[in-house]
Amino acid sequence: MKIYQEPEKEQWEALLKRPTLDLSEIYGRVQPVLEQVRDRGDEALKAFGLQFDGVELDSLAVSAEEFVEAEALVEEELKDAIQLAAANIEKFHAAQARPVMAVETMPGVNCWRKSVAIEKVGLYIPGGTAPLFSTVLMLGIPAKIAGCGEIVLCTPPNKEGKVHPAILFTAQLLGIDQVIKAGGAQAIAAMAFGTESVPQVYKIFGPGNQYVTAAKQLVGQITNVTIDMPAGPSEVLVYADEAANPAFVAADLLSQAEHGVDSQVVLVTNKMAVVEAVQEQVTLQLETLPRAEIAKEALKHSLAIVMEEEAQALELINTYGPEHLILQSQNEDAMAEKVINAGSVFIGAYTPESAGDYASGTNHTLPTNGYAKNYSGVSLDSYLKQITFQKITENGIKNIGPAIEKMAASEELNGHENAVTLRLKHLKS
């Protein structure tokens, strides 16, 4: 971890840069993959499966037998944990539903707004270095609550051409039966363009590595498909003061560093002594982690920043806009109120980020790379469109008509004016 003490504001931008590849470089790698899948469909998906995942596939879709096989392979204790998490995530996301909003803007002029589910959605479940079955819950539950008609799920297979049993168990639990063995940029292209095995969707959801994220951003630009947000390599910023438990802080930093070599973890504190204590704990705890090599790589481009003034620290946090922000300080609740850029905030010593990653109820699909400044994480709203409706009575058109006629005539749009004038004349006759 690189250590900085009271860095000047002019340094912040360079200091807080994410360790991801330059977008134009990534786009250059991803674009040919998108084009191949668009032009050659399943054939290209299989070829990229061989090239990137080292697996030769006869069929891309997971079969009914594979679902049955998977169910038997998941231990009961894990099934119970998945069900507990599912119940909390369901509760939190169901509470986000909003009733139809209806307003009579003036007598006889009735307007209302209703949420309608996006018909066809594609969910990407990462599986490169860890099979993230928890992401099936995070993406599948709100899609089901919203009422999306068609749900397709893509995830990379392992070397034996199988999808991890817990991913299949979770998909089945939610009633998602279209699961495709495809990962990376090629999976995103398949859902954007459609192939023989993969239906084309209207919106693509889900986190992933830099290739997945760049592919989502690119298809969002070159097709009509929209995306949830850029949800790339995981990151966490922990603000800890001298009262925080260094072991907890180190564990929280490592929990995100272990995601990938391009993850970034940042410690901000008011005292140098906290940096030292946390570093000691990081070294100790790293020894116990099977993914220590990945975490060590991530730590090479991670930072510890000492900022004595809390207000300055908050400004730096909001400038960084972390995917996850953990606050462990004597003033944590007041600090939380001042956060304006973060994907999800975890307050207090007993609120590890792992809780939100798995089971507390909030969504773990969150904006990275500073996109917390302009995007929210996945929620029920992500799967809904809002359609407005209106119905005007005879009395209503008499009330509102003259204003519309005047405005239309003034914009020199006499066809618009006439659509009202005709009706008003009809009512007079």
Ligand SMILES: NC(=O)c1ccc[n+]([C@@H]2O[C@H](COP(=O)([O-])OP(=O)(O)OC[C@H]3O[C@@H](n4cnc5c(N)ncnc54)[C@H](O)[C@@H]3O)[C@@H](O)[C@H]2O)c1
């Ligand atoms: N922001 C969020 O909400 C969030 C949530 C969960 C996970 N994540 C992130 O998701 C990522 C998961 O990454 P992962 O790699 O384990 O799985 P992944 O499923 O995202 O990516 C694996 C795929 O990447 C492709 N790929 C690998 N190397 C490539 C190369 N050199 N060129 C082109 N394509 C290549 C392969 O096709 C492979 O199937 C991690 O970075 C993790 O931090 C983010």
Ligand SMILES: N[C@H](CO)Cc1c[nH]c[nH+]1
């Ligand atoms: N921390 C990840 C989001 O950046 C989500 C996740 C899934 N499993 C474990 N963690």
Ligand SMILES: [Zn+2]
């Ligand atoms: Zn995580």
